[in-house]
Amino acid sequence: MKLLDDRMRLFGLVNPIDIVAVLLVIAVAVVGYTLLKGEPPAPPSEKGTVEVVFLAQGIPTVQEDLVKAGDVAARSGGTGKMGEVTAVRFEKSVKEATDATGSVVVVESDLFRDVYVTVRGTGAVTDTGVNLGDERIRVNQVFDLQMPRFQMSARVISARQVD
Known part of the structure; x- marks a missing residue:
């Protein structure tokens, strides 16, 4: 053949x-x-306690007791609870402005507050983001953070694995 x-x-x-x-x-x-x-995703590290700090800037002066330690925090429209509020700090909002001479000055506002909310929950910090409770978040992400009596547009400013 x-x-x-x-x-x-x-x-x-x-x-x-x-x-x-x-x-x-x-x-x-x-x-x-x-x-x-x-590549296959990195295996999630063992679940432990994760602490995330949120910052909401320029919130009109509110009753400071609307957000308190012990409140359950969730993402508005999210999949479930993220964790429990462990600390809340109110500070006067700081803005840059120009004075009469054209110089830039830092001005504190008596009308607006910056609100720092620390939330602890079960999850893991991985190389692809943070799992906090039922949510997947990333540092610098902005979304509506919801507590039982207060909701605010907040930015994730830090996340760390506590244990």
Whole structure:
């Protein structure tokens, strides 16, 4: 039996160009699968206690007892509770302004407050974000933080694994 017959088929069965085309399609499929699948996610570290500090700037003066330690914190529209508020700190909002001479001065506001809320919950800090309770968050992310009697647009300013 000849390798190529008179119609240029391998062993009289298959055209070599068809074999090359099929191998090319298989190679593209393997490369595509590898690129789309990527590396497996890092295994989450053991769940422990995570502490996250949120900052809400420029909140109009509110009754400071609307947010207190022991309140349950959640993300508005989120999947569930994140944890428990362990500390709340109110500070006067600080803004930059120009005075009559055109110089930039720092001015404290008597009308607005910056609110720091520390939340502790079960979760893990990984290389791809923070799992806090039922939520997945990242530092510098902004969303509505909701407590039983108060809701505010807050930015995540720090997250750390406590134990």
